Amino acid sequence: MAQSGNGMIPSTIPDTPPTANWPTSQIEAWKYTDLRHLAEGLLWNPGNESLQPWFIRPHEMLAYFSGSGSPKKAVTGSDAFTSIIHSGTQGGWQLHIPAGLSSNTPLRVVYTPVSPSGWSAFNHHLYVEQGAHLTLIEENEEEEPLATEPMFDQSQDAKSIPLCTMTMHHLQVHLERGAELKLIRIFRCPKSKAFVHQVDTHQEEGSKLEVQTVAMGSGIIRNNVHIQQRGNHCSSGLLGLSVAFGGGHIDQYSRIQHHSLEGNSHQHYKAIAAINSTTIFNGVLRVEPQAQQTNAYQRSSNLMLDPAAHRIGHKSKGFMRPGKVNAKPELQIFADNVKCSHGATVGKLNTDSIFYLQSRGLSFEEAQRILTLAFAMEIIDQLEDESLRSEVIKQLDLLQWH
Amino acid sequence: MLEITDLHASVDDKAILKGLNLQIRPGEVHAIMGPNGSGKSTLSHVLAGRPGYEVRGSIQFNKRNLLDLVPEERAWAGLFLAFQYPVEIPGVSNANFMRSALNQVRCQRGLPVLEASDFLKLIREKAALVQLDPSFLSRPVNMGFSGGEKKRNEIFQMAMLDPKLAILDETDSGLDIDALRIVAEGVTKLRREDNSFLVITHYQRLLDHLKPDIVHVLIDGKIMRTGDYTLALELEEKGYDWLKAETV
Ligand SMILES: Nc1ncnc2c1ncn2[C@@H]1O[C@H](COP(=O)(O)OP(=O)(O)OP(=O)(O)O)[C@@H](O)[C@H]1O
Numbered sequence: 001m002a003q004s005g006n007g008m009i010p011s012t013i014p015d016t017p018p019t020a021n022w023p024t025s026q027i028e029a030w031k032y033t034d035l036r037h038l039a040e041g042l043l044w045n046p047g048n049e050s051l052q053p054w055f056i057r058p059h060e061m062l063a064y065f066s067g068s069g070s071p072k073k074a075v076t077g078s079d080a081f082t083s084i085i086h087s088g089t090q091g092g093w094q095l096h097i098p099a100g101l102s103s104n105t106p107l108r109v110v111y112t113p114v115s116p117s118g119w120s121a122f123n124h125h126l127y128v129e130q131g132a133h134l135t136l137i138e139e140n141e142e143e144e145p146l147a148t149e150p151m152f153d154q155s156q157d158a159k160s161i162p163l164c165t166m167t168m169h170h171l172q173v174h175l176e177r178g179a180e181l182k183l184i185r186i187f188r189c190p191k192s193k194a195f196v197h198q199v200d201t202h203q204e205e206g207s208k209l210e211v212q213t214v215a216m217g218s219g220i221i222r223n224n225v226h227i228q229q230r231g232n233h234c235s236s237g238l239l240g241l242s243v244a245f246g247g248g249h250i251d252q253y254s255r256i257q258h259h260s261l262e263g264n265s266h267q268h269y270k271a272i273a274a275i276n277s278t279t280i281f282n283g284v285l286r287v288e289p290q291a292q293q294t295n296a297y298q299r300s301s302n303l304m305l306d307p308a309a310h311r312i313g314h315k316s317k318g319f320m321r322p323g324k325v326n327a328k329p330e331l332q333i334f335a336d337n338v339k340c341s342h343g344a345t346v347g348k349l350n351t352d353s354i355f356y357l358q359s360r361g362l363s364f365e366e367a368q369r370i371l372t373l374a375f376a377m378e379i380i381d382q383l384e385d386e387s388l389r390s391e392v393i394k395q396l397d398l399l400q401w402h
Numbered sequence: 403m404l405e406i407t408d409l410h411a412s413v414d415d416k417a418i419l420k421g422l423n424l425q426i427r428p429g430e431v432h433a434i435m436g437p438n439g440s441g442k443s444t445l446s447h448v449l450a451g452r453p454g455y456e457v458r459g460s461i462q463f464n465k466r467n468l469l470d471l472v473p474e475e476r477a478w479a480g481l482f483l484a485f486q487y488p489v490e491i492p493g494v495s496n497a498n499f500m501r502s503a504l505n506q507v508r509c510q511r512g513l514p515v516l517e518a519s520d521f522l523k524l525i526r527e528k529a530a531l532v533q534l535d536p537s538f539l540s541r542p543v544n545m546g547f548s549g550g551e552k553k554r555n556e557i558f559q560m561a562m563l564d565p566k567l568a569i570l571d572e573t574d575s576g577l578d579i580d581a582l583r584i585v586a587e588g589v590t591k592l593r594r595e596d597n598s599f600l601v602i603t604h605y606q607r608l609l610d611h612l613k614p615d616i617v618h619v620l621i622d623g624k625i626m627r628t629g630d631y632t633l634a635l636e637l638e639e640k641g642y643d644w645l646k647a648e649t650v
């Protein structure tokens with residue numbers, strides 16, 4: 001049995017700054033979010049033993065092992081991002097869920113803000129043994145609630161504002177046979193901060209993974225979900241919602257690789273790019289030649305909010321550009337007997353719908369608010385955490401339209 | 403109630419309304435008939451404030467200059483348009499939509515916001531008036547509704563919002579015989595001395611139920627003829643060609 005605070009391992013903290021080889025936009029996967037550019041002028045923030053910018057809060061007592069030393073089987077990658085994390089890491093948490101254990105009460109990992117300013121990197125491990133079930137909620141906490149100031153005040157892109165902190169997390173997950181994991185995450189990012197998260201999952205036979213991610217803010221968020229289906233009959237489901245406002249930049253990247261028979265994967269991402277803000281979805285689906293009878297689909301729906309839709313005669317109070325969306329599905333199918341589909345849509349709010357609502361007495365702003373919420377609702381309804389659902393609805397409600 | 407003087411409307415330099423005049427007094431029911439493409443829906447859109455039209459002329463609505471008002475202000479002032487093609491809104495339930503709209507309208511008219519229980523009572527009562535199955539209230543606005551169900555939903559919304567002037571743009575098209583009677587009876591029940599209706603239709607049948615006070619014929623963007631109910635009968639019999647011939 002474990003109490004709050006368990007599950008952490010003291011790690012060997014490097015005391016000299018790592019020479020980081022940042023991924024740049026030259027790398028296809030980092031095309032829209034250039035980490036080298038972002039890290040410019042940021043000092044490395046070497047943590048110390050007492051610095052533990054996260055805590056784990058079990059909702060109720062939950063039995064788990066807190067491993068120490070290196071995890072049973074690390075899933076280390078060799079890409080640019082992982083190498084930074086590994087050279088600059090200040091530690092991380094490690095969880096080991098023993099075989100057969102299953103609990104209905106979710107476990108919550110909370111990342112608290114890192115001070116002082118600079119860039120920081122953390123490396124976490126989660127190992128779920130045979131047949132164990134776990135729901136893990138992962139979130140970051142900020143000192144202040146996300147900005148709600150009118151969007152037109154934000155005359156600058158988050159990418160052109162110097163950052164004060166960049167926080168990076170790398171979570172490596174191993175699901176043994178028949179293990180089931182629900183990973184529910186919410187990332188909130190205020191202006192002048194960047195939050196970069198990558199989860200690398202290795203799935204063994206018959207394991208089930210669900211990742212739900214909500215990313216909101218006026219800072220910079222990059223969220224990578226990498227999945228390797230190594231055993232037969234795996235299933236992976238990704239659900240994502242991005243809400244970028246006030247100049248925010250939110251980049252959701254997924255990479256699912258099917259290596260085995262009869263794998264299942266489905267992805268549904270929605271993004272709202274408010275005025276002056278940018279969202280990106282880049283989903284790579286790769287089906288290897290041996291991964292026959294794979295069933296995979298990927299859907300990305302994107303909404304750009306547009307100041308030009310504002311009422312004629314309404315004086316704009318500063319620089320405004322419409323929300324910007326990049327949606328890029330990448331299907332690499334090398335097996336012949338598979339079912340794979342994808343679809344990406346980018347659109348604005350429908351002016352006929354706005355007019356219809358207005359004609360019933362709802363204000364222009366209210367009409368847009370209702371339609372934007374309705375767009376997001378399809379994802380929000382599926383989020384498996386009540387407080388997260390209401391937080392997202394509240395945040396959307398706070399978006400200002402004029 | 404409504405006074406339209408020399409109204410012109412065009413889209414992308416294409417003139418659609420070409421000097422239209424119309425007056426409606428409180429308590430009256432007016433019907434507008436006219437061939438396809440003559441500008442009937444355009445008139446209803448211009449009245450409701452739909453963007454995209456170049457508009458000239460004047461529209462007085464209860465002593466206010468309607469053209470100065472944005473669409474929601476027109477709704478607050480008591481104007482309602484039942485759309486020829488009601489819009490589907492996924493993700494927004496009919497009941498929530500009506501709650502927001504009604505409270506907004508009431509607030510603007512200086513009435514208190516309705517308590518949840520009073521709202522529920524009202525919404526049930528009005529749904530019953532047009533025999534709209536209560537299950538439609540929890541469904542997203544117009545999503546997957548049949549043509550006739552959408553029209554009925556428009557009349558339901560009208561009943562909820564209690565307008566001073568309701569414009570019904572071909573609400574009867576697509577309704578079966580029973581639904582037509584239900585809608586007509588609904589409208590009749592909502593008639594008062596202080597509210598008016600402008601009914602756009604192609605068919606005699608609705609007018610049989612509604613007994614309009616005045617019938618207009620709109621051809622090529624202008625009111626070509628105005629008369630009483632017998633004008634509708636005459637049109638039914640002779641069509642529009644004899645009127646069109648007078649135009650040239
Ligand atoms: N947005 C637009 N762009 C171009 N032409 C338009 C537009 N809206 C209307 N029109 C044209 O204006 C004319 C009048 O259209 P309107 O919809 O008002 O006709 P209507 O009298 O309601 O016809 P119906 O009886 O078929 O409903 C038509 O020729 C139509 O094609």
Ligand SMILES: [Mg+2]
Nearest residue numbers: 442443444486
């Ligand atoms: Mg029409």
